[in-house]
Amino acid sequence: MIRQKYDNLLWILLAILAAFFTLNCSDDRTSLGNSAESGNPEIAGVLYFADGSFAARVRVRVVPDDFSVWSDSVDSLWTTWTDSLGRFEFSTLPSEIFTLEAVDSLSGMQLVQMGISKDSERENIKGYLENTGSVRLGAENFADGTTGVVYVPGTTILRPVTVELGNIFVDSLPSDSLCPLIFRSDSGDSLEVNEPVLVVADSVTSVHSHSVSLRFRVPLDMTSSGIALSEDLRNFPLEIRLDSSDYDFRGLERLQGAWNAVLCGDTLPLSLSYADMEKGDFAFWTRIAKLRANAKDTLFLSFEENTEASLQSQGNVFSDGFIAAWHFDEGDSTARDATGNGFDGIPEDLSVADEAVAGGALYYDGSQGAVTIPNSATGALDLTLQTSVTFSVWVKMEGLDRSRVVFGKGASQYHLMYLAGTNESSWLYEIFTDEILDSSSNSARYWYMDSSKASEEWTHLAVVQDSSGAALYVNGEVAASSPRIGTSTTVRTTDSLFVIGKLIYPADDPTDLVTHYFKGVIDEFHVSRNARSSAWILTTYQNQNPQKRWPVPEFID
Structure with missing residues (x-):
């Protein structure tokens, strides 16, 4: 019995030792499909990644040189996987x-090696998997929008493509020398x-491939058949909008130019404030040194691939006479001041609007959210009644039952708002002064009111002010130019920040504060340090009107 126990223990020890040596002598290969783990393989090799590490557990295929993606099945191909050391056979x-x-x-x-001969290579194959690249293939004889595929005979490469800007862009191709490369359109x-x-x-x-060049003619008709401009305008910022109806811009995002x-x-100075390549929507701004009254001119807008913008075109469009200009094209994280004067805004609790005058815009939900200009308590936005200034802004308001503030610098300095009333509603621009009108020692309050019916459509509002007075414009026309003057128990303060879409307003009881939030969309807000003319305001309205584009570009073949 004792001898039998020792024999059993001996067999157990021998089994453990055998298992130990078997594990340590293993070559750590994975199951290699139809490859051989012993004997003489037809081919074998080692694959690496671009950084020199072993390409472990990657799929490897052998594709015959007469393979056709049109008639042969990929499933029929010889396939295996590398082991932990990148080996295959x-x-x-x-x-x-x-x-x-x-x-x-x-x-x-990926890796592709074409034209391998089993007699010459045998067991010496060595390759590196790298990131993929792209090919740009000139296709001038095919119309833009033509669809098809690009393939390489003798490989499994097959890529769906579309002709864009006279070129075919083929992505996700392995880094190697490919030949031949064939495009086949859906029409054959x-x-x-x-x-x-x-x-x-x-x-x-x-x-x-050829360099892409796009050219558009932009007619500027200031005669009675166009916008009927009544006076010359100097250094006017003109907006030019392009969309998919002007040209098929697909593929432009791939080009440098x-x-x-x-x-x-x-x-001319030119800036691209907004570009949606997928939709083909662009918003450009350029500064016209002299927009001539009752004249016809032609502006040319062009794109040239592989060129850099000239010094003239890099000039600031809003450098002449502007305090701030917000396009709201940057999303809901910032509101950049296009003048370069540093009045960048901080949006809070806002979202990107579904529609805009041009490019992007911000949506205000009526219960929270605003754009605050941090460094605006003093400086160019700290206005008095004698300050020359022009405010120009587009709004699309939702709901007319509540008062809504478009912008303001405190309740007792100045603000523009929609005032909802019991019998009538109005747009209201209000500005306070330190002037004393009577023995009550109350400060003076000037307000300009338009009692015409407000709407929930896109509306252009402008306030023009200088030492001689002020005027309130609605959709390019003067709505109010005679101020109503009264006193205010609220002392004029100037330490508030400039805010878009929100105002904390004192009620009858000084301890009772009412916050008016805007509800809807605000877009293209420009502030000038000059009192602009009525012709300037009307041309701004005609140029930026989202419901009727002017000028209308024409593509030149």
Whole structure:
């Protein structure tokens, strides 16, 4: 019995030792599909990632040189996986000449080696998986919007593509020399490149492509058949809008180049405040040195690939006479001041609006949220009744039953708001002074009121003020120019910040404060240090009107 126990223990120890040596002598290979773990493989090799580390657990395929993506199945291909050291092998091959393909599903890195001969390579294959690259193929004989596929015979490469700007952009191609490269349109027409195309990781390889040049004619008709401009306007900021009805801009986001605006041979300052490449919507601003009354001029707007913007076109559009200009095209995180004067706004509790005058805009929900200008308590926005200033802003208000503030600098300095009343409602611009009107020692209060019916459509509001008085404009026309003057028990204060879309307003009881929030969309808010003319206000309304575009660009073939 004792001897039998010792024999059993001996067999157990031998089994443990055998298992130990078996584990330590393993080559750590994965199951290699149809590859051989012993014997002489037809081919074998090692794959690496671009950083030199082993390409472990990546899929490897052998594709015969006569493989066709049109008639052959990918499932029929010889397939295996590398082991932890990047090794692979195949015991049989489908043809004498073949392509080796490898892809890592996690990183997206790929490898393609075409034209491999099993007799010459045998067990010496070594390759690196890299990031993919792109090819730009000139296709001038195909109309923009033509769809089809690009493929490489003898590989599994097949990419759906669309002709854009006279080119075919093929993405996610492995870094290697590919030949031939064939485009086949859905209608059956084809384009074949028979020379090797070298694809480089993270780069674009151009093949027979041409530089893209776009040119638009922008008629400026200031006669009675156009906008009927009554006086010359100096340094006028003109908005130019492009959309998909003007041109098919798909593919433009891939190109490096510059836009320029030229009028009468002079290059104008130009800024692109908004671009939605997917929709093909653009909002440009350019400064016209002299917009001539009762005249017809033509501005040319162009894009040239592989060029840089000139010094003239880089000039500030809003540099002449402007205090601040907010396009609200940056989303809901900031409101950049386009003048460069530093009055950038901070949006709080706002969202990007579904519609805008041009580009983007911010939506105010009526219960919270505003844009605050941090450094505005003093300086250019600290106005008095004698200060020359012009406010120009677009609003689309929701609901007419409650008072809504468009902008203001405190309840007792100045503000513009919609005032909801029992019998009538109105737009109201109000400004306070230190002037004493009577023995009560109360400060003076001036207000300009438009009692015409407000609407929930896009409305352009402008306030023009100088030492001689002020005027309130609605949709390009004077709505009020004679002030109502009274006294206020509220002492004029100037330490408040400039805020868009919100105002804390004193009620009859000084301890009772009412906050008026705007509800709707506010867009294109410009503040000038000059008292603009009625012609300027009307032209601004006509140029920026979201319901009727002026000027209308025309593409030049």
